[in-house]
Amino acid sequence: MTFLRTLIVSLFFLVVSLVGATALAVVGAAIYFAPGLPDVRQLQDFELHTPLRIFTQDGKLIGEFGEERRMAINFDEIPQDMINALIAAEDASYFDHAGVDPRGLARAAVELVQSGGTIQSGGSTITMQVARNYMLTLDQTFTRKIREILLALQMEQVLNKEEIFELYVNKIFLGNRAYGIAAAAETYYDKPLAELNLAQTAMIAGLPKAPSAFNPLANSERSLIRRNWILFRMRELGHIDDETYQVAVQDPVTARRHYTRAEVDAAYVSEMARQYAVERFGDDAYTGGYRIYTTIDSELQPLARQALANGLTDYDLRHGWRGPEQRDIAASLVEAQEQTAIQGLEEELSESPEIRQTARQAAQRSQTEVEGIEGDVSNWAQVLERTPNYGLLQPAIVVESSGREMQVLTRRGGLQTIDWEGLSWARPYLSPRSRGAEPSSAEEIAVRGDMIRVIEEEDGSLRLSASGC
Known part of the structure; x- marks a missing residue:
């Protein structure tokens, strides 16, 4: 004792x-x-940052500099x-x-x-x-x-709690230069915050943890898992009922890239103006909301740019075909999700088998069908949506290469055909002074699932571009 x-x-x-x-x-x-x-x-x-903007002499936007795209909101909003x-x-x-x-x-x-x-x-x-x-x-x-x-x-x-939460939602980085939830709503869905549905809301709420890894544009398959985990948590915490949850987790991916586009393409002049602003104002140039007006004429600039681009493209073609930009791209979001690594998703997937199941179902509901193409091409559509043009060079994904023609999916034009006249030049690039043998068929150039670059001719037809990987 x-x-x-x-x-x-x-x-x-x-x-x-x-x-x-x-x-x-x-x-x-x-x-x-x-x-x-x-x-x-x-x-x-605390004052939030506003980017530097560059304009033509008649007020057309040609450039915006600054890491942050931001739209401040109050807690009540x-x-x-x-x-x-x-x-x-x-x-x-x-x-x-x-x-x-x-x-x-x-x-x-x-x-x-x-x-x-x-x-x-x-x-x-x-x-x-x-x-x-x-x-x-x-x-x-x-x-x-x-x-x-x-x-x-x-x-x-x-x-108080409301003031802290307001600071949080206005400052957090959510990918694609969007800082704060209001900017993210415009960037991913092109709509005000109040108009988002529940699935879109959960998608944005999933971004603070890893804005790149869970980005619906760059990683649609991973973002679906993260989104549905958040919806699962909302149901478990009593924020939504089961009926609302079941509807939201089946919602397809609807995010698209929406951002401030230059009205006139004059990147080099815009860069000169940026350098001038930095020399004069230092790093404050990127955050102080400055506006610079240049002497560029918005009507003449596109003509000058076109002439230069034509010359550079012709020079590049003379040096040969450099190969596809990407290979073996999965056509559907379901295929892409099956191939994705689970690293970084351990917390979400360990919560319940339901998370992966509902994410797969949502991927299936995200199907994209294009006339003339058999099956779901939702992942191809997502890849094309997030891949920028390089001047006149547009991204396209090969659907089929057969004989002496190639069918490709483009961002805006759907299924299009490149005939042999637009392909036959594609002798492989070997060195600045030599090229390989002429191709005898489209299959030797690129195959299904390859991303290539194409140029649209004046008559609307497409021509394969030399620039690739």
Whole structure:
């Protein structure tokens, strides 16, 4: 009995000692790091960046410089579905905690020990992400994590939850130069935030974790898994009912690239204007909202550009065919999803087998059919949509090469045929001074699933371009 009493007392004092040591460590860290922390109150007057824009003499846009495409919004303008989706994805207890989530920090601590000094998942709440994005660097170290925690605790004392959330949704990077959820809605769906459906809302809410890996334009198959995981979480947290969930997870991918397009193509002049602005204003040129008007005539510039492009294209053709730009592109989104690696999706896929199943079903519903092509070409359509033109050179994907003609899918023209007159020149490039033998059939040039570049002639026909890989 005496032994048992002694053991209980010893364990009690051990627990008290550990709690006391932890408390002292926290207080010590606060005392050590507090003098070097930024002033949280500066967030109340934070100004968002506006890019540099270059125009012709008659006011036509020829260039925009600056990393950030941004449209600031107030908390009251954020749809409730978007609030719920971001909370489900990033911080389920956001409106309940005081800036930090002990369970998330515990996970981060385990990773810290296992990895020997680096933190992978972070365990960051939305408040901590705001502290990092506005006031700290992005390096994943123990020191930065401590500063992040202390700033988050201070922030919760100065700002209310709505103000912090507003800062978050206006600052986060969501891919394709879109900063903030309002800019992302315009970039991916060409519509205001309030007009997004639930599936589109969840797609955007999935981007903060990895804007490239889960981007619906660059990685449609992965973004579907992430999106449906968020919808699953929203149902589990009671934000949506099962009927709403079942409809949303079946929604196909509808994201497309929408961005500010130059009204006149004058990239070199635009670059000269950019250099002038940087020399005069420094890095503020990219964020201060400056507008520069050049002497370029918007009617004459396209004619000059066309003449130069024709000369460069003719020169390139004389040096031979350089091969496809990409090979073996899966035609359908279902095929592409089957080929995608699961690295980076472990959290989403471990939640439930339902996540992968619904993502596959959504991929099937994303089918794209083109007259004259058998089967689903949804992935080809996505690849063409995100692949830019290079001057006059348009991307196209080979559907079939047979005999002396090639059928290709283009971004705007659907299924088109390149006849032998547009293919026969394609002797392989060997060196600047030599080419290989003339091709005898279209199959020797490119085959199904290859991406090539084509030029549209004045009569509307297509010609294979020399520029490839």
